[in-house]
Amino acid sequence: MREAAFVKQNKDKWATFESALSNKTKLSPDVLSDLYIEITDHLSYAKTFYQGSNTEFYLNGLAAQAHQKIYKTKREPKNRILEFWKTEFPTLFYHHHRELLIAFLVFVFFTIVGAFSAADDADFVRAILGDGYVNMTLENIEKGDPMAVYKQMGEFNMFLGITINNIRVALMAFAYGIFLGIGTLMIMLQNGIMLGSFQYFFYEKGLLWESVRTIWIHGTIEISVIIIAGCAGLVLANGLLFPGTYSRLESFKRGVKNGLKIMISTVPFFIIAGFLEGFVTRHTEMPDGLAILIIAVSLAAIVYYYILYPIKLNKKPNL
Numbered sequence: 522m523r524e525a526a527f528v529k530q531n532k533d534k535w536a537t538f539e540s541a542l543s544n545k546t547k548l549s550p551d552v553l554s555d556l557y558i559e560i561t562d563h564l565s566y567a568k569t570f571y572q573g574s575n576t577e578f579y580l581n582g583l584a585a586q587a588h589q590k591i592y593k594t595k596r597e598p599k600n601r602i603l604e605f606w607k608t609e610f611p612t613l614f615y616h617h618h619r620e621l622l623i624a625f626l627v628f629v630f631f632t633i634v635g636a637f638s639a640a641d642d643a644d645f646v647r648a649i650l651g652d653g654y655v656n657m658t659l660e661n662i663e664k665g666d667p668m669a670v671y672k673q674m675g676e677f678n679m680f681l682g683i684t685i686n687n688i689r690v691a692l693m694a695f696a697y698g699i700f701l702g703i704g705t706l707m708i709m710l711q712n713g714i715m716l717g718s719f720q721y722f723f724y725e726k727g728l729l730w731e732s733v734r735t736i737w738i739h740g741t742i743e744i745s746v747i748i749i750a751g752c753a754g755l756v757l758a759n760g761l762l763f764p765g766t767y768s769r770l771e772s773f774k775r776g777v778k779n780g781l782k783i784m785i786s787t788v789p790f791f792i793i794a795g796f797l798e799g800f801v802t803r804h805t806e807m808p809d810g811l812a813i814l815i816i817a818v819s820l821a822a823i824v825y826y827y828i829l830y831p832i833k834l835n836k837k838p839n840l
Contacts, residue, residue: 524571531563535583542586557587565767608834610786613779615831617756624751627709628744635717639725649718658722667728668735671803680799687743687791691750695784698754698776701762705754712747734812735805739798741819746787746794749827753783790823 522530538556540546548556564580571577614621639645647655654670661669674682690708697704723732760776767775801815 522570524574524576527563527566527571528576531559534559535563535580538587539583542583557584560584560587562766565771568768568771569764569766605782606786610782611826611831611834613782614786614827615835617752617779617783618828618831620755620759621749621752621827624705624709624748624755627706628713628748628751631710631713632717632720635714635719636721636724637717638714639718639721646718646722649715650722655722662726662728666805667723667726667731668802668805671735671798671805676800676803678799680795683739683798684791684795687747687794688788691747691784691787691791694747694750695753695757695780698757698780699761700758702755702758705751705758708754709748709751712744716744731805734809734816735802737816738802738812738819739794741816742790742797742823743794745820745823745827746790749787750784753780753787756780756783793819 534556537546537548538553538560541548541553541556560580561584564577564584567574567577567580635649639649658667658670661667666672671679690712694705694708697708720729720732723729757773757776757780760772760774760779761769764772797815797819
């Protein structure tokens with residue numbers, strides 16, 4: 522669009538906003554908020570297509586004036602952290618459900634690939650999980666305790682080690698989004714194939730249910746938040762690849778910021794998963810009903826907080 526046409530199309534909105542900032546015109550908070558968002562979008566567009574123009578300087582001054590006025594009178598909520606978890610993050614995450622779906626589908630696809638590969642090639646599981654782990658598990662099966670691996674380390678040390686490792690994997694899934702999302706998808710691929718081959722290994726030994734009711738006590742949350750970390754990586758990549766009306770740098774900054782917020786949201790869930798693996802999963806003698814309850818509650822918590830609750834917050838009330 523030519524600069525003159527861009528100015529003609531939007532000058533009335535700019536004038537209205539400028540008048541409101543000067544207290545000459547009274548607007549409702551919703552209208553003022555919408556105008557502010559439009560002004561910042563227009564500024565990003567002008568920076569991209571009319572760099573160094575009077576239009577860019579005008580919009581930059583207008584946005585700076587608005588920003589200064591907003592933050593001069595803005596009161597920080599008394600409980601900023603609670604507000605983040607209760608409103609800010611779920612409202613944000615609603616707009617990234619598409620990336621979550623992509624990360625989930627990629628993970629599930631490669632989990633299936635891992636299972637079929639293990640079924641087709643007897644050595645595939647060893648190639649993925651390592652000879653050491655496979656041999657140890659075979660010995661545990663012979664001893665009548667196939668899940669003994671979860672009992673070999675002290676509770677706290679296992680909790681700490683698992684939590685740190687899971688957070689490390691999640692950070693990799695997020696940070697590798699910088700490679701146009703390919704790195705993030707590779708993390709989904711690796712973990713999906715590992716899970717698929719792992720589960721097939723126990724299925725082949727006639728221990729599928731034993732593995733599921735034990736492993737998924739902690740795995741429900743652990744796998745879910747790794748997928749959510751993959752979503753964060755795709756949000757970062759999306760900001761880099763598809764800037765829209767923003768400059769590419771500004772879009773990338775927004776992608777990083779939103780991705781980091783998603784990552785912050787996963788930390789408590791990783792801690793819970795680590796606690797379950799360190800202190801609960803080792804009790805393989807627990808009744809099936811209790812194991813199923815823990816798995817069901819874990820899944821319900823993830824689905825509600827990351828899918829249903831954001832939809833509920835963003836759902837407009839019927840007028």
